[in-house]
Amino acid sequence: MTAPAQSLLHIEDLVLHFKTSRGVVQAVDGVDFDLGVKRAVVILGESGCGKTSLSRALLRLLPRNVEKYSGKVVLQGTDVMELSDEEYRTSVRWVSMSLVPQAAMNSLNPVLTVGDQVAEPAMVHLGLNREDALGVVSKMFKHVGIPNDFMERYPFELSGGMRQRVALAMALVTSPGLIVLDEPTSALDLLTQANIMNVLKRLKHELGTSFILITHDIATSSELADEVAIMYAGQIVETGCARDFFPAPLHPYSQMLMASVPRLHSDTDPMFILGQPPSLMNPPKGCRFAARCPFRFEKCSEEPPVFRKGNRSIKCWLHA
Amino acid sequence: MNIPVQYFSHEGLTALSILDEQDEFKPVESLLSIRDLHVWYELRRFGFGRAGHVKAVDGVSFELAHGETIAVVGESGCGKSSLMKTILGLHPPTSGELIFEGEKISIFSDAALQEYRFGIGYVQQDPYGALPPFMNVEKILEEPLVISGVKDRTERDRRIRRAMTEVKLHPVEDFLHKFPHMLSGGQQQRVVIARAMILDPKMIVADEPVSMLDASVRVEILKLLHTLQERYHLSVLYITHDLSTVKYFSARIFVMYAGLLVEKAETRKLLEHPLHPYTLALLAATSDPDARNSEVYRELPSGEPPSLVNPPKGCRFHPRCSRAMSGLCDKEAPPEFEPEPNHFVACWLYE
Numbered sequence: 001m002t003a004p005a006q007s008l009l010h011i012e013d014l015v016l017h018f019k020t021s022r023g024v025v026q027a028v029d030g031v032d033f034d035l036g037v038k039r040a041v042v043i044l045g046e047s048g049c050g051k052t053s054l055s056r057a058l059l060r061l062l063p064r065n066v067e068k069y070s071g072k073v074v075l076q077g078t079d080v081m082e083l084s085d086e087e088y089r090t091s092v093r094w095v096s097m098s099l100v101p102q103a104a105m106n107s108l109n110p111v112l113t114v115g116d117q118v119a120e121p122a123m124v125h126l127g128l129n130r131e132d133a134l135g136v137v138s139k140m141f142k143h144v145g146i147p148n149d150f151m152e153r154y155p156f157e158l159s160g161g162m163r164q165r166v167a168l169a170m171a172l173v174t175s176p177g178l179i180v181l182d183e184p185t186s187a188l189d190l191l192t193q194a195n196i197m198n199v200l201k202r203l204k205h206e207l208g209t210s211f212i213l214i215t216h217d218i219a220t221s222s223e224l225a226d227e228v229a230i231m232y233a234g235q236i237v238e239t240g241c242a243r244d245f246f247p248a249p250l251h252p253y254s255q256m257l258m259a260s261v262p263r264l265h266s267d268t269d270p271m272f273i274l275g276q277p278p279s280l281m282n283p284p285k286g287c288r289f290a291a292r293c294p295f296r297f298e299k300c301s302e303e304p305p306v307f308r309k310g311n312r313s314i315k316c317w318l319h320a
Numbered sequence: 321m322n323i324p325v326q327y328f329s330h331e332g333l334t335a336l337s338i339l340d341e342q343d344e345f346k347p348v349e350s351l352l353s354i355r356d357l358h359v360w361y362e363l364r365r366f367g368f369g370r371a372g373h374v375k376a377v378d379g380v381s382f383e384l385a386h387g388e389t390i391a392v393v394g395e396s397g398c399g400k401s402s403l404m405k406t407i408l409g410l411h412p413p414t415s416g417e418l419i420f421e422g423e424k425i426s427i428f429s430d431a432a433l434q435e436y437r438f439g440i441g442y443v444q445q446d447p448y449g450a451l452p453p454f455m456n457v458e459k460i461l462e463e464p465l466v467i468s469g470v471k472d473r474t475e476r477d478r479r480i481r482r483a484m485t486e487v488k489l490h491p492v493e494d495f496l497h498k499f500p501h502m503l504s505g506g507q508q509q510r511v512v513i514a515r516a517m518i519l520d521p522k523m524i525v526a527d528e529p530v531s532m533l534d535a536s537v538r539v540e541i542l543k544l545l546h547t548l549q550e551r552y553h554l555s556v557l558y559i560t561h562d563l564s565t566v567k568y569f570s571a572r573i574f575v576m577y578a579g580l581l582v583e584k585a586e587t588r589k590l591l592e593h594p595l596h597p598y599t600l601a602l603l604a605a606t607s608d609p610d611a612r613n614s615e616v617y618r619e620l621p622s623g624e625p626p627s628l629v630n631p632p633k634g635c636r637f638h639p640r641c642s643r644a645m646s647g648l649c650d651k652e653a654p655p656e657f658e659p660e661p662n663h664f665v666a667c668w669l670y671e
Contacts, residue, residue, distance in 0.1 A: 046535065046536060159624055160396075161624065189561060190395060190561050190563075190605050190606065191605050192624075193605070194604075194607075194620055195620055197618070198617050198618055198620070201614065201617060202617075216534060218535060218609050219564070219606075219607045219608055219609050221609070222608075222611060222613045222614065223614055224614055225611065225614055226614065242611040242614065243611040245611070246609050246611045257535060257536060258609065260538070260539050261535055261564075261608075261609055262539065262542075262562075262564040262565045262567075262568060263564060263608045263609075264564045264603070264606050265608050266608065270568070272536050272537065272538075272539040272540040272543070273536040276504055276506075
């Protein structure tokens with residue numbers, strides 16, 4: 001079933017460090033992963049592990065205090081890191097990769113109708129005129145489940161779930177092959193959240209869009225995931241196919257993280273992880289999880305390389 | 321590509337063992353009783369003339385016993401915050417009664433209302449927003465003691481230290497002089513809990529106490545609340561939208577929809593054998609991490625919760641309900657039925 005899918009995105013050693021008055025924050029520190037066409041990868045991690053910085057690094061939406069930004073991001077065969085900012089803007093962002101930022105539903109422009117603001121990326125990036133763009137918008141609204149007469153409405157006239165759908169339609173309007181979703185459902189109600197996940201599933205099957213879903217909500221993430229990548233302190237510590245990962249995570253951090261999820265349909269007592277993630281300012285040498293890991297041994301004071309096990313990879317000495 | 325639709329069924333649920341010790345709900349002397357509570361907010365048009373009311377809580381009744389834990393589950397806008405604020409004494413009820421330890425609260429004087437508030441601890445949803453940024457932990461915990469009239473400094477200090485040990489903020493010296501921004505999310509929530517506990521309340525109102533926290537910390541805080549509840553025999557009103565955390569904490573669950581409690585039952589009963597179509601929908605939308613989830617669409621009610629200004633006639637869920645019976649559900653509001661002992665549901669299906 002999971003034959004090596006056509007590669008859409010290949011990330012190698014992506015690094016994003018920020019300069020602050022107190023030192024360098026290593027928000028994204030050597031991230032590698034691959035994503036196939038029509039696949040969804042979920043990047044799971046706790047707050048402060050660098051998830052959002054990773055999405056910023058992918059879309060090159062960088063703040064001014066960047067210290068180091070390097071690595072390889074190969075999208076559909078071209079290394080987009082080589083492009084100049086202007087080339088990136090015209091040929092990558094929105095065109096082949098778009099972002100639904102965190103709290104997107106609150107980032108809509110209050111003085112424009114939702115139809116007009118969703119049309120804007122299509123007009124700017126695809127050079128369509130307003131009528132054609134609105135035609136595309138109405139098609140996308142159908143895909144995400146917004147009634148067509150909502151085009152003339154303003155954001156304040158819509159509920160949270162509808163506004164989130166508008167943000168999703170905006171990311172879709174240029175028909176990119178890849179959409180990065182940063183916590184797309186975290187501020188929504190339970191039923192609305194499940195509804196949005198249904199919409200995303202449908203988009204994946206009907207339009208063949210690939211997704212990078214960045215979230216801390218493990219249960220909801222499994223609604224969309226084909227692959228899973230676990231992020232801890234700026235690094236990806238485990239990747240694998242969702243079918244293999246959810247029943248049996250391998251890295252000690254992933255195992256403990258999964259054990260901390262309260263479950264409706266099981267009576268195991270959830271566990272918690274003692275201690276706190278390390279500061280990204282001065283991350284510990286060696287394995288970054290070692291201080292909280294019940295399985296640590298001498299080897300853990302050296303940085304573990306990424307070990308491969310079939311199509312899974314684990315950054316842990318236990319799997320050497 | 322064809323994707324099957326997953327329907328929710330009772331068979332999918334396995335036994336829960338977490339709350340075995342408090343499984344049986346025994347009615348004991350109640351600490352708080354709420355009788356036909358209404359909280360309405362007036363809508364005005366351009367500052368004059370009434371334009372109607374937002375009926376946030378529209379006839380809610382229940383009893384909370386000493387040492388009992390109840391979860392109120394509902395989506396945003398269902399009125400659970402208004403219910404909570406009224407119970408905390410922060411908002412007057414439009415009509416109905418609040419009876420705390422046998423005394424009616426609405427007729428209280430200011431002093432009595434203050435006394436009532438001292439008896440209830442409040443754990444807020446967002447710990448960072450709930451803690452004043454310019455006060456250190458010691459000051460934050462001292463303030464309620466000063467206001468409630470604990471004059472002796474050493475006594476205050478003793479109680480601050482005790483509360484901090486209670487919530488496992490130790491060594492105490494390391495935390496006393498820290499400001500909220502220097503603490504992690506979990507530690508901030510511990511300070512909030514310590515503040516709620518410092519006046520030795522009889523009851524705690526916890527408003528989504530873990531929804532802002534990370535998965536690994538969430539369980540830690542829930543366990544802490546559970547330990548404190550058992551140790552001090554506290555009554556707890558746990559307000560949440562997350563059904564998967566409820567069973568670790570509450571003996572009974574109330575499901576709230578559009579200003580009304582639509583189903584009330586013991587936790588295990590409600591999760592294993594839910595009756596109200598809305599409860600079924602909530603359970604169907606709650607997922608456990610499982611790779612198979614991505615292969616099915618979830619069956620969900622269409623539409624959105626109704627406006628509380630003009631709620632639908634009859635049952636308030638009927639426009640979204642797949643089992644609505646025309647001529648009944650859209651005409652008359654269902655009263656509360658008791659199809660099984662201690663399992664109440666406001667739905668015509670169980671007449």
